[in-house]
Amino acid sequence: xxxxxxxxxxxxxxxxxxxxxxxxxxxxxxxxxxxRRPRRPAARxxxxxxxxxxxxxETLLLQNLRSFCDQDYPDLEVIxxxxxxxxxxxxxxxxxxxxxxxxxxxxxxxxxxxRHRNPKANTLAAMVPHAHGELLVIADSDMRVGPDWLLxxxxxxxxxxxxxxxxxxxxxxxPGFASALGAMANHEHFxxxxxxAQALGPLRYTFGSTMAVRRALFEQIGGLDAIGTHLADxxxxxxxxxxxxxxxxxSTYVVxxxxxxPSLRDLWHHELRWARTHRFLRPGGYAGxxxxxxxPLALAYLALSRHRGRALALTATALAARFALAxxxxxxxxxxxxxxxxxxxxxxxxxxxxxxxxxxxxxxxWRGEQHTT
Numbered sequence: 241x242x243x244x245x246x247x248x249x250x251x252x253x254x255x256x257x258x259x260x261x262x263x264x265x266x267x268x269x270x271x272x273x274x275x276r277r278p279r280r281p282a283a284r285x286x287x288x289x290x291x292x293x294x295x296x297x298e299t300l301l302l303q304n305l306r307s308f309c310d311q312d313y314p315d316l317e318v319i320x321x322x323x324x325x326x327x328x329x330x331x332x333x334x335x336x337x338x339x340x341x342x343x344x345x346x347x348x349x350x351x352x353x354x355r356h357r358n359p360k361a362n363t364l365a366a367m368v369p370h371a372h373g374e375l376l377v378i379a380d381s382d383m384r385v386g387p388d389w390l391l392x393x394x395x396x397x398x399x400x401x402x403x404x405x406x407x408x409x410x411x412x413x414x415p416g417f418a419s420a421l422g423a424m425a426n427h428e429h430f431x432x433x434x435x436x437a438q439a440l441g442p443l444r445y446t447f448g449s450t451m452a453v454r455r456a457l458f459e460q461i462g463g464l465d466a467i468g469t470h471l472a473d474x475x476x477x478x479x480x481x482x483x484x485x486x487x488x489x490x491s492t493y494v495v496x497x498x499x500x501x502p503s504l505r506d507l508w509h510h511e512l513r514w515a516r517t518h519r520f521l522r523p524g525g526y527a528g529x530x531x532x533x534x535x536p537l538a539l540a541y542l543a544l545s546r547h548r549g550r551a552l553a554l555t556a557t558a559l560a561a562r563f564a565l566a567x568x569x570x571x572x573x574x575x576x577x578x579x580x581x582x583x584x585x586x587x588x589x590x591x592x593x594x595x596x597x598x599x600x601x602x603x604x605x606w607r608g609e610q611h612t613t
Contacts, residue, residue, distance in 0.1 A: 246544060249544050250541060250544035250545045250546070253537060253540045253541035253544050253545070254541050254545070254554075256530065256531065256537045256540075256541075257534060257537040257538045257540075257541045257554055257558060258554075259531040260530075260531045260532070260533065260534030260537045260538070260558065261534050261538075261554075261557055261558050261561050262531075263436070263531045263532060263534070264532075264534050264558075264561040264562055264565055265561055266436060266439075267432040267433070267435065267436050267532075267565055268432075268561065268564055268565045268568055270432065270435035270436055270438075270439055271431070271432050271435060271565065271568040271569055271572045272568050272571075272572070273435075274435055274572045275568065275571050275572035277492045278492070279392065279492050279493075280395055280492075281388070281391040281392065281395055282391050282392075282394040282395040282397075282398065283395075283398060284394070284398060285313060285314050285315055285391075285394065286315070286373070286374040286375055286394065286397070287315040287316075287317070287372065287373045287374050287375075288313065288315065288316050288317070288373045288374070288375045288376075288377060288390060288394065289317050289318075289319060289371035289372060289373030289375070289376050289377070289455075290308055290316065290317070290318045290319070290377045290378075290379065290390075291319050291321070291364060291367050291368070291371060291376065291377065291378045291379075292305060292308060292318065292319070292320050292321070292378075292379060292381055293321060293322070293360050293363035293364055293367065293378070293380075293381065294320060294321065294322040294327060294329035294330070294332075294333060294363070294381050295322060295323070295327065295329065295359070295363070295381070296327060296328060296329055297328045297329060297332075298329070298381060298382060298500070299414060299498065299500045300384075300414075300498050300500075301329060301332050301381060302332050302335065302336070303384065304381060304382060304383060304384045304498060305320065305332065305333070305336055305381065306336060306339070307384045307385045307386070307387075307389075308379065308383075308385060308389075309336055309339070309340045309343055309344055310340075310387055311385075311387055311388075311389065311390045311391075312387045312388055312390075312391060313390040313391060313394075316343055316390065317343060317344075317345065317371070317372065317373060318336075318340070318343050318344045318345070319344075319345050319346075319347060319367045319370055319371055320333035320336065320337070320344060320345070320346050320347075321333075321346065321347040321348060321349070321363055321364075321366055321367040322348055322349065322363060323348070323349035323359070323362055323363045323366070324348070324349065325348040325349070325350045327348070329381070330346060330348060333346045334346050345370055347366050347367055347370055348366060349362065349363060349365070349366040350366075353365075355468075356464060356465075356468030356469065357468060357469050357470070357471070358467070358468045358469070358470060358471055358473050360473060361464045361467060361468030361473060362468070364378065364464055365464055365468075368463070368464060371455070373455060374454070374455055375394065375397065375452055375453070375454060375455060376452070376453055376454075376455050376458055377390070377393060377450060377451065377452040377453075378448075378450075378451040378452075379448070379449060379450050379451070379495075380448040380449065380497075382497060382498050382499075382500075383409065383448075383449050383450075383495050383496065383497055383498070384412065384495070384496040384497075384498055385493075385495055385496065388493075389450075389493055389495070392491055392492060392493035393405050393407070393450060393452050393491055393493065394452075396489040396491065397452075397454065399487075399489075401486055401487050402486065402487050402489045403453065403454055403457050403481040403482075403484060403486025403487060403488065404446055404451070404452060404453045404454075404457075404477065404478060404481040404486070404487075404488045404489070405446075405450065405452040405453075405488075405489045405490075405491050406443070406445075406446035406447045406449070406450050406451060406452070406474075406478065406488060406489075406490060406491065407447065407449045407450040407490075407491045407493050407494065407495045408427075408430075408431045408434060408435075408447070408449070408490070408491075408494050408495070408573065409426055409427075409431070409447065409449040409494060409495040409496065409497040410423075410426055410427040410431070410494055410495075410496055410497065410573040410574060410575045411423020411424060411425065411426035411427055411497055411499045411575060412496045412497060412498050412499060412575065412576050413499045413500075414498065414499065414500045416501065416502070417504070418501035418502065418503055418504045418506065418507040419499045419500055419501045419507075420579055420580075420583060421501075421504075421507060421583065421586065421587055421590060422499040422501045422507050422510065422511070423497075423499040423575065423579070424566075424579050424583065424584075424587045425511065425587065425591065426497055426499070427569045427570075427572075427573040427575055428565065428566050428569045428579075428584075428587065429532055429587075429591060431494075431569065431572075431573055432532075432565060432569065433529070433532055434490070437525075438490060442482065442487065442488070443478060443482075443487075443488040443489075443490055444478050444479050444482040444488060445474065445475040445477075445478035445479060445488065446474045446475070446477050446478040446481075446488060447474050448474045449495040449497065450491065450493075450495055451473075451474055451477055453477065453481065457481065457484065457486065460484065461480040461481065461483075461484055462480070466480055467480070471517055472517045472518075472521055475517075475521055494572075494573050494574065496576075507590075508594065511590075511591075511594045512594055512597055512598060515594050515595060515597070515598035516598045516601070516602060518598075519598045519599070520602065526595075526598070529595055530592060530595055530596075532591070533588040533589075533591050533592040533595070534558040534561060534562055534588070535555075535558050535559060535562050535584070535585045535588040535589070536585070536588050536589045536592045537558070537592075538551075538554055538555040538557075538558035538559070539555060539585075541554060541555070542554075542555050559584075559585070562584055562585075562588065563581065563584060566578075566579070566581075566584055
């Protein structure tokens with residue numbers, strides 16, 4: 241009986257590993273194609289409102305926010321805001337308003353009712369009324385861009401069928417083991433998975449790195465009332481745009497995500513929030529994500545299989561494919577420094593553990609607050 245169970249487990253591990261290697265090779269091709277993408281700036285420059293919701297002091301917050309203010313774009317307003325008038329991030333925001341007086345406005349949530357389930361939507365509720373742009377662009381506070389970001393974001397809107405534009409993002413880790421692992425998840429797992437999904441069908445979601453939408457369309461689909469009931473506001477925005485019959489376009493621009501994870505525990509809670517939110521939104525798609533971690537799957541097969549030669553060959557193939565994807569990701573998404581090769585199998589093992597743990601509950605921790613997906 242025990243031998244039969246081992247044989248079944250080995251067969252399952254073999255199938256999972258083959259699927260994982262197949263996925264990784266397909267993702268490798270998609271990432272290499274993205275690296276060859278043409279880049280075209282906008283021919284028209286409509287007025288744009290960039291909204292940056294803030295919450296507390298963050299490492300390198302001033303530098304991150306300044307990058308969004310210092311754009312080579314002629315008609316731009318940047319609105320910085322926080323729910324709590326006493327939020328320390330507002331001091332940074334006011335310093336930038338003094339540096340860019342013609343571009344930056346600072347608002348807070350004093351007197352604004354917190355009526356949305358999503359905390360970010362409650363912050364945006366005080367900001368959106370101050371926005372006058374034809375395009376609204378919402379971006380998380382831990383993102384960083386170059387001066388050509390906005391020109392790249394606006395370009396796809398020249399097509400009337402484009403309703404929203406979003407961006408992939410690379411990890412830019414601060415010093416530390418946990419931050420390095422967290423950064424790898426951005427450009428070695430998340431970004432390739434998006435490119436694979438895009439090959440299989442049109443995008444129906446945006447990402448917190450850049451959520452650009454036509455102002456008239458945002459109001460048409462219900463604005464904050466429509467997305468504020470969901471923790472994954474970025475995914476909901478894209479879904480509503482697609483349901484309105486317009487496209488969600490993936491920009492050729494790659495945003496930098498400053499990753500500051502003080503410990504593995506912090507990284508675990510951060511990624512578990514993403515995982516449980518994803519599982520709740522797309523349970524079918526989430527169930528198949530285990531194939532994006534081919535190395536631990538191959539090691540499981542190696543431990544269970546009685547065919548040592550075949551198992552060793554498959555493990556070597558999984559490692560080679562995964563290392564090739566990591567190299568291609570460095571070329572396509574240009575992270576500031578390559579991760580040490582020995583981190584690749586650790587990154588896969590950590591990700592697979594988070595994937596499994598997402599099935600153990602629905603609670604998530606977001607900026608010190610407890611929520612249920």
